[in-house]
Amino acid sequence: MATILVVDDELGIRDLLSEILNDEGHTVELAENAAQARAVRAQMRPDLVLLDIWMPDTDGVTLLKEWASTGLLSMPVIMMSGHATIDTAVEATRIGASAFLEKPITLQKLLKAVDQGLNKSAERAAVAMVTAAVSGTSFTSELTVEEAMTGGTLPEPVMDVGPQPHQSFNLDGPLREARDEFEKAYFEYHLARESGSMTRVAEKTGLERTHLYRKLKQLGVDLARSKRSAL
Incomplete structure (x- = not known):
């Protein structure tokens, strides 16, 4: 199961998505604006993010750009909006969003997008692990589960424990x-x-x-x- 961060300024949307994802066995973290989303992202590495575009402090596309430019876009991000244009959706995808969901979001579309995002993330991690194994890279570094699942970059190696x-x-x-x-x-x-x-x-x-x-x-x-x- 995955840890999913839901970022939306509407309480009803956050509660609904949290309930659905919890029922699917996922662990859900919530943020009502970009500031809270930054804090959660700095504190942990979610496996996937559901990010609303229109928020009062910083919009979702700007936050997505910020994460992409600072190397923090190591997880799939699914954009959500009820008012976005096609141009906005295309821009978000170009920046690095894995999918775009139009509100109101149906249960089927939500679960499909989440599964596809997590599967792509795991596939990237598997490729990274095989590539490292072939090149002789050791995995005795302090690799977190979230980094492994999202194909994150390994930090400097630590002492081999044998x-x-x-x-x-x-x-x-x-x-x-x-x-x-x-x-x-x-x-x-x-x-x-x-x-x-x-x-x-x-x-x-x-x-x-x-x-x-x-x-x-x-x-x-x-x-x-x-x-x-x-x-």
Whole structure:
């Protein structure tokens, strides 16, 4: 499941989208304007953003440009509007938006756009991981789940912790299952490495403790087992 940021100045729209996406198993973060969206983006790396175009402080297209120009557009962004012109939609797509939804948004179109955005993101991540493996790049760097899922750029390598147990994933199954397997293995690795310390794991993965707990619960990670294996 994914972490999705919904940015819209209308409370009713935020509540509706949050309810639908939560029912689909996603974790939803909310922002009512561009300022709040910037704060959430600085604090975490959402897997996908639903961004309204017309907002009181800064419009969605301007925020999209800002993220693109500063290297923060590492996740799919789906633009939303009930009043935008075709030119606006074309401009947003040119800047880097993955899709455009016209309000009122139907359930079918919303879920289809979200699934397509997340699937494209995961495909880019898979290509990046294969490319790095072929070129001999090590993945022992502190790569967050969100960066891995969105094909983000790896930071400078850190000290190699030595050989790790081989982890295989079922690449013949549905994408969501493979994604969940990867995320679960990722968090179990860091829990074992940090002796089960949620504070240190939160720091390492770039997630808030509350979000980390929700993510571990969704993935079915056994915290007690992780602590025992670290002993």
